Amino acid sequence: MESAIPGPAEVTPVLIVADDETTLLASLIDAAPDLAVAGVVGSSGWAINAARTAGVKVVLVCLGEPAALEVISRLLAELPGVPILVVSAAIDEFRQTAEAAGAAYLERPFNRDQLLSGLRLTKAASAVAVAQVDSRAGESAIVPGHPATLTVVLGAKGGVGKTTTAIALANSFDVLASGRVALVDLDLQFGDVATMLGLSPLRSISDICDLVADQGEIAATAVETMMAEYHGIGVVCAPSTPDQAIRITGAQVSALLAAIRPHFDHIVVDGSTHLSETLMRAIDMADQILLVTDLAPGSVQGAGICEAILTRCDVPAERIGLVLNRVDDQSPVDVSAALGSIASSVVAVLPRRDAQARAATAATAPINFIDPQSDLSAEYSRLARAIAEGTPLRSPQVAIREQEHASAP
Numbered sequence: 001m002e003s004a005i006p007g008p009a010e011v012t013p014v015l016i017v018a019d020d021e022t023t024l025l026a027s028l029i030d031a032a033p034d035l036a037v038a039g040v041v042g043s044s045g046w047a048i049n050a051a052r053t054a055g056v057k058v059v060l061v062c063l064g065e066p067a068a069l070e071v072i073s074r075l076l077a078e079l080p081g082v083p084i085l086v087v088s089a090a091i092d093e094f095r096q097t098a099e100a101a102g103a104a105y106l107e108r109p110f111n112r113d114q115l116l117s118g119l120r121l122t123k124a125a126s127a128v129a130v131a132q133v134d135s136r137a138g139e140s141a142i143v144p145g146h147p148a149t150l151t152v153v154l155g156a157k158g159g160v161g162k163t164t165t166a167i168a169l170a171n172s173f174d175v176l177a178s179g180r181v182a183l184v185d186l187d188l189q190f191g192d193v194a195t196m197l198g199l200s201p202l203r204s205i206s207d208i209c210d211l212v213a214d215q216g217e218i219a220a221t222a223v224e225t226m227m228a229e230y231h232g233i234g235v236v237c238a239p240s241t242p243d244q245a246i247r248i249t250g251a252q253v254s255a256l257l258a259a260i261r262p263h264f265d266h267i268v269v270d271g272s273t274h275l276s277e278t279l280m281r282a283i284d285m286a287d288q289i290l291l292v293t294d295l296a297p298g299s300v301q302g303a304g305i306c307e308a309i310l311t312r313c314d315v316p317a318e319r320i321g322l323v324l325n326r327v328d329d330q331s332p333v334d335v336s337a338a339l340g341s342i343a344s345s346v347v348a349v350l351p352r353r354d355a356q357a358r359a360a361t362a363a364t365a366p367i368n369f370i371d372p373q374s375d376l377s378a379e380y381s382r383l384a385r386a387i388a389e390g391t392p393l394r395s396p397q398v399a400i401r402e403q404e405h406a407s408a409p
Helices: 022-030 044-053 066-076 092-101 112-125 126-136 162-175 205-215 220-225 250-263 277-285 297-314 335-339 354-363 375-389 398-405
Strands: 013-020 035-041 058-062 084-088 106-108 150-157 182-186 228-230 233-236 266-270 288-293 320-327 345-351
Touching: 013 022, 013 044, 013 150, 013 345, 022 035, 022 058, 022 112, 022 182, 044 066, 044 220, 058 066, 058 112, 066 084, 066 092, 084 092, 084 112, 084 233, 084 320, 084 398, 112 345, 150 162, 150 228, 150 375, 162 233, 162 266, 162 375, 182 220, 182 250, 182 277, 205 220, 205 250, 220 250, 250 266, 250 277, 266 375, 288 297, 297 320, 297 335, 345 375
Parallel strands: 013 035, 013 058, 058 084, 084 106, 150 266, 150 288, 182 233, 182 266, 288 320, 320 345
Antiparallel strands: 228 233
16 A cells, blocks of 8 residues: 655745834744745835735734724725734733734734744635735736836945935935835945845845846736835835845846836935946836936046036936035035036035934935935925926026126125
């Protein structure tokens, strides 16, 4: 009599909705032979999208009370019967509310076995509901519309505020509520968007590009499951180590941007300080290139060289805009004299606000998130609105400063 050989265990995809402890939770789940992390998100909107598109069988919610209840209610409204396990401290009223809404509950503190058992029991108890989710798994949560605006932010020299500007611009698009926003860190070897936003991503652009290498293309939904999320902004993070950047090709970057562009309204790319092939692919696809510089002679010289290289690469001059950063508003600036032979139009003049910058660094937040009413934040908002509306980008402050300088004795 032949003995039966058991087949491989069915793997249950688990979606984690959490704002911290994501690395620990993911490692515990991935260590189980029958469970696998399908994605990590931080809000209800992203949870709905990921649950639909990644074949998720269980959702693990590890958020505070108000946020957790919002995720539960929105998930069950959009995906009736989806199995949800909520992890939280012992608060009887919250537990009763969560369970009444249809979610299972695991009390903190817990150990690995309790977490894995809770996920398995939640799935088993909701077998009928899971079938309802599966029937919608092929649907796209996003309806492709017009292609996103694509803005590449460059800095010819480190320290001029390139990444700060890219993050603040993405945040301004999000605050304007003009659609879905993505932020892509293309400073592949030394990008620090994730660090500046306090993110601990499980996946990076190198993981996304590995899929492109395997498949020749990539679906937008696959990219989104590998994005980090910051207050509704989808973030494609740079590789965690510089050696991972070597594998990434220009063709892979083009495929990534082409995949997500129809599904977002605004994409901001934080470029590197050197014009590599991968960055040039993004520049070729961009609607607008923002060249950030301060008024230090070395920075201005670097911006001029970068502008000249872009021109030689047949990038249309009208797509290049100059962003003047950390401008001292206590004294008029002769913009023409300061910029010398740089031909690009000045599209934004960002006043120097050191206290706001320090507070943003301490809070790991966009600089315009700290003080939304400041003149610096207002200038970011004006620039984002102009890009979103397709209106001329030239900064009105430039004309004012030039007039002040011309009238000075």
